[in-house]
Amino acid sequence: MQTLIKVENLVKRYARRNPAGGQEELLALDGVSFEVLAGSTLAVVGESGSGKSTLALCLACLEEATSGSIWLEGKDICKVAEKERREMRPQIQMIFQDPANSLNPRWRTLEIVTEPLVLRGGISRDEMKKQVYALLGRVGLPAETAKRLPCELSGGQRQRLAIARVLALEPKVLILDEALSALDCSVQAQIANLLMELQGALGMTYVFITHDLGMAAHLADEIVVMNGGRIVERGRAEEVLREPREEITRRLVAAVPRLTRSPLAPIGR
Amino acid sequence: MRLRRSVAKWLVVLGVLHGIVVCAGFFAPYDPAEQDRKSPYLPPMRVHVVDEEGHFHARPFVYAFRLRQGTFDQYEEDAARSYPLRFFVRGARYRLLGILPSRLHLFGAEDLRIYLLGTDAYGRDQLSRLVFGGQVSLLAGLLGAGITLSLGLCIGAVAGYYGGWRDDVLMRVAELFLALPWLYLLFAVRAFLPLTVRPLAAFFLIVAVIGEVGWARPARLVRAVVLSAKERDFVRAARGFGAKDVYLLRWHILPETGSVLLTQAAILVPQYVLAEMTLSFLGLGVPEPVPSWGNLLSSLQQYSVLVSYWWMYLPTLAMVPFFLGYLGLASSLQERGPAYKIERRSLGSLT
Ligand SMILES: Nc1ncnc2c1ncn2[C@@H]1O[C@H](COP(=O)(O)OP(=O)(O)O)[C@@H](O)[C@H]1O
Ligand SMILES: [Mg+2]
Numbered sequence: 001m002q003t004l005i006k007v008e009n010l011v012k013r014y015a016r017r018n019p020a021g022g023q024e025e026l027l028a029l030d031g032v033s034f035e036v037l038a039g040s041t042l043a044v045v046g047e048s049g050s051g052k053s054t055l056a057l058c059l060a061c062l063e064e065a066t067s068g069s070i071w072l073e074g075k076d077i078c079k080v081a082e083k084e085r086r087e088m089r090p091q092i093q094m095i096f097q098d099p100a101n102s103l104n105p106r107w108r109t110l111e112i113v114t115e116p117l118v119l120r121g122g123i124s125r126d127e128m129k130k131q132v133y134a135l136l137g138r139v140g141l142p143a144e145t146a147k148r149l150p151c152e153l154s155g156g157q158r159q160r161l162a163i164a165r166v167l168a169l170e171p172k173v174l175i176l177d178e179a180l181s182a183l184d185c186s187v188q189a190q191i192a193n194l195l196m197e198l199q200g201a202l203g204m205t206y207v208f209i210t211h212d213l214g215m216a217a218h219l220a221d222e223i224v225v226m227n228g229g230r231i232v233e234r235g236r237a238e239e240v241l242r243e244p245r246e247e248i249t250r251r252l253v254a255a256v257p258r259l260t261r262s263p264l265a266p267i268g269r
Numbered sequence: 270m271r272l273r274r275s276v277a278k279w280l281v282v283l284g285v286l287h288g289i290v291v292c293a294g295f296f297a298p299y300d301p302a303e304q305d306r307k308s309p310y311l312p313p314m315r316v317h318v319v320d321e322e323g324h325f326h327a328r329p330f331v332y333a334f335r336l337r338q339g340t341f342d343q344y345e346e347d348a349a350r351s352y353p354l355r356f357f358v359r360g361a362r363y364r365l366l367g368i369l370p371s372r373l374h375l376f377g378a379e380d381l382r383i384y385l386l387g388t389d390a391y392g393r394d395q396l397s398r399l400v401f402g403g404q405v406s407l408l409a410g411l412l413g414a415g416i417t418l419s420l421g422l423c424i425g426a427v428a429g430y431y432g433g434w435r436d437d438v439l440m441r442v443a444e445l446f447l448a449l450p451w452l453y454l455l456f457a458v459r460a461f462l463p464l465t466v467r468p469l470a471a472f473f474l475i476v477a478v479i480g481e482v483g484w485a486r487p488a489r490l491v492r493a494v495v496l497s498a499k500e501r502d503f504v505r506a507a508r509g510f511g512a513k514d515v516y517l518l519r520w521h522i523l524p525e526t527g528s529v530l531l532t533q534a535a536i537l538v539p540q541y542v543l544a545e546m547t548l549s550f551l552g553l554g555v556p557e558p559v560p561s562w563g564n565l566l567s568s569l570q571q572y573s574v575l576v577s578y579w580w581m582y583l584p585t586l587a588m589v590p591f592f593l594g595y596l597g598l599a600s601s602l603q604e605r606g607p608a609y610k611i612e613r614r615s616l617g618s619l620t
Contacts, residue, residue: 062505090511102502104521116510162506169510 004038004205005059005173010068012054012229028054029065030229036173036222041199041206043220043237045213045252051229052209056177059207060094061085072173090120093166097178099158103150109136109161110146116168135164139194156187163194167202175207180215192219213249214256217241225249275601283594290403294363297397298377301560303361305382305392308334310578312344313387321348328353333381342577352378386587387580389568399584402560407591409476409561410542414534416480417541418487422530425491426518430499440492443485451482452547459553468559475554479544487533491526498525528602535599539592562588 012029028051036042046052057063059070061077069076077088096102103112113132117123123131133143139160150158159179166174176195180188196219199206210216216223217237225233225240227248233240244250289296314331330353332346358377365371377383386395428439458478466474498504504521542562548554549563550570557564565584568574574581 057505060509062508086511086513089509092509094506094509096502096506098502102506104503106524115507119507119510119512119516165506 001037001039003035004073005036005207006069006071007035007059008033008069008071010055010058010070011066012051012058012063013066027229029058029068032068032226032229032231034224034231034234036205036207038172038205039199039203040222041208041220043208043210043216043223044226045210045216045223046226047211047248047252050226052211052226053177054229055226056094056175056207056209059173060092060175061089062094090116090169091171092173092175093169093171094175094177095159095162095166095179097181099155099162099182100150102162103158105150107149108146109141109148109150109153112150112161113165113168116165120169131168135167136161138167138198139164154187155183156191159183159187159191160194163191163198167198170202171204173205173207175209177209178211179208181210181212188215195219211252212256213241213252225252273601273604275604276598279594279598279601282590283598286591286594287407290400290407292365293397293400293404294365294371295373296375297394297400298360298374298383299394299397300361300363301393301398301401302558303393303397305388305394308382308384308388308392309390310342311384311388311392312578313580313583314384315346316354316385317351320351326353330354331378331381331383350381352381352383354378354383386583387578389581390574395565395580395584398560398565399562399587402562402565402584403591405472405555405559405561406542406545406563407538409472409479409545409555410538410540412476413480413483413541413544414537416477417483417537418530418534420481420484421487421533422491422523422526424484425488425526426495426523428488429492429495430514430518430522436492439488443488446482446485455479455482455544455548456551456553459548465556468556472555472559475545475548479541483537483540487530487537490529490533494526494529495522498522532599532602535595535602539595542588542591 010029010032011027014026014028015023016026018024030051032051032055034042044052044055054063058065058078065078069078071077072088072092075088077085077092080088107115110129110132113135114128117128117131133146136143136146141157141160141164145153145157145161150161153161162179179195180191183191192215195206198204206219208216208219213223213225217240220237223233223235223237223240224231225246225248227246233244233246233249240249241253241256244253311334314334316329316331317326318329319325320330330351332348333350333352334344335347337343337345354376355378356376358374359372360374360377362370362372382394384394384396386399389395389398424439424443428436455478462474499517499522501521504517507517507521545554545561546563546566549561550567551563552567554563555561562584566581568581
């Protein structure tokens with residue numbers, strides 16, 4: 001397998017105004033480097049505020065990194081012009097934590113799934129409609145949900161909807177930013193199964209972001225642990241779970257609830 | 270988006286009031302510019318159903334006025350001459366909605382001009398002038414609010430979406446606009462223009478001036494909505510699909526400003542109607558003989574009118590329902606805003 005994404009020394013600095021009126025700098029990413037093999041799953045684990053979402057947004061070209069490089073197939077997506085970056089974005093898609101917020105609450109399912117197709121263009125309205133229904137079927141949503149608003153769907157259905165619409169773009173990389181965290185256990189397992197199945201069929205590369213080390217170990221080939229904007233530990237999934245080296249990783253291992261692992265058992269490989 | 274009952278109620282009230290003004294020709298018995306030099310400052314006629322002898326009449330009627338003995342401007346009802354009210358009568362020509370020629374009026378009487386709100390110095394029917402004047406004043410308010418909101422939307426969207434120096438510059442200018450004493454600047458602007466302008470030109474001039482004044486407040490509100498909307502995940506997602514800025518603004522961000530704009534419109538329209546009234550009251554607005562609410566009230570500048578002809582105040586009372594309607598709509602819209610947001614957020618956390 002060859003390397004698909006190579007992140008080198010990525011730094012993201014946020015300037016924010018503190019209550020005293022002065023400028024305050026916040027290092028959300030402090031020199032992050034890693035590689036992801038094509039078709040594999042990398043889990044990024046860390047506590048809240050460790051910079052995971054910032055990393056996700058930088059990878060998806062939705063935030064500009066302060067410095068560093070992100071190589072995708074030999075191109076540094078941090079250095080290209082805005083126009084070219086816009087054309088590259090569809091290759092790297094993202095699933096957000098809260099599907100209630102990532103789906104426009106005014107739009108119906110049909111419009112939501114059609115949007116990426118419209119933006120990519122090149123096919124007729126009829127074809128789009130056909131593709132939309134195919135995609136809904138692909139993620140296990142019944143056709144009658146096409147007329148519904150996101151608030152009329154269950155949490156699991158919404159996340160399926162979010163997956164359906166990114167599939168329309170046939171992305172190379174799918175970033176899942178806490179995509180399962182808002183769901184309850186059995187639904188988590190269903191969505192996780194769907195994701196594994198899609199990866200097997202389409203050969204997508206996953207960057208799976210979570211604070212749940214147990215879930216990460218089940219889904220990922222490799223794990224990186226983040227703390228305070230840095231990668232503090234990395235390794236093969238089972239190893240990290242079995243013999244954590246850093247204090248922060250030990251805390252995350254201790255936080256894995258034993259019970260949640262049983263419904264997930266069939267997913268592990 | 271479900272319409273709240275209180276919002277719907279105010280919309281019905283305003284709909285009826287605007288309907289009357291739009292169909293002014295039908296509801297007004299006479300042409301607003303038509304003079305009746307023989308009866309200046311005639312007090313309002315009373316509609317009776319019971320005559321002098323105590324007999325009841327199914328058809329309402331009015332008595333003609335005669336000068337009181339020994340006076341030259343005091344009128345009293347002449348019980349010998351009664352005129353029944355007629356409904357759906359043919360009278361002065363007008364064009365319904367400015368196009369449909371018609372002569373049909375809601376009411377009138379044969380052989381007598383009926384003045385339910387009295388007449389002014391030229392014997393013009395105050396009721397007709399009030400209803401027709403509403404067309405000018407309300408149109409000024411609506412057009413002015415339209416200009417203000419369009420400006421506010423564009424400026425607020427640019428400031429909120431692009432941020433940086435554009436935001437800084439636009440918001441400093443907005444603060445300046447909020448701090449200026451607008452009424453006096455309006456006078457100054459008007460003073461620079463020729464004294465007599467054609468009514469239509471004067472109208473559009475006033476609308477343009479009034480409309481461009483108030484953009485700062487809606488712009489700041491729109492900016493705040495845009496600032497929070499552009500950070501929402503569905504906007505990020507669409508950008509990830511390769512959407513351009515204009516697309517994001519048009520389809521995802523600006524629709525979020527809808528309720529703010531609606532509330533602002535309900536606040537601005539009566540405010541701008543009042544602005545037009547102020548200018549016309551001072552003779553700086555739409556010139557006579559075109560009726561406007563400000564023109565109707567301008568005769569109150571004279572002391573003699575103020576003390577002798579109380580019915581000249583009546584138009585102000587008739588305007589009250591309009592202002593109440595708009596303010597009621599604004600406050601029930603404002604009530605809805607936060608409730609709607611909380612509702613949506615709690616749905617989100619239910620996953
Ligand atoms: N737009 C932003 N402006 C300022 N600070 C931010 C912004 N986004 C994130 N941060 C800060 O960066 C840090 C990392 O945040 P985030 O990447 O969201 O962490 P995580 O997803 O791991 O919980 C946090 O301290 C957060 O407050
Ligand atoms: Mg996060």
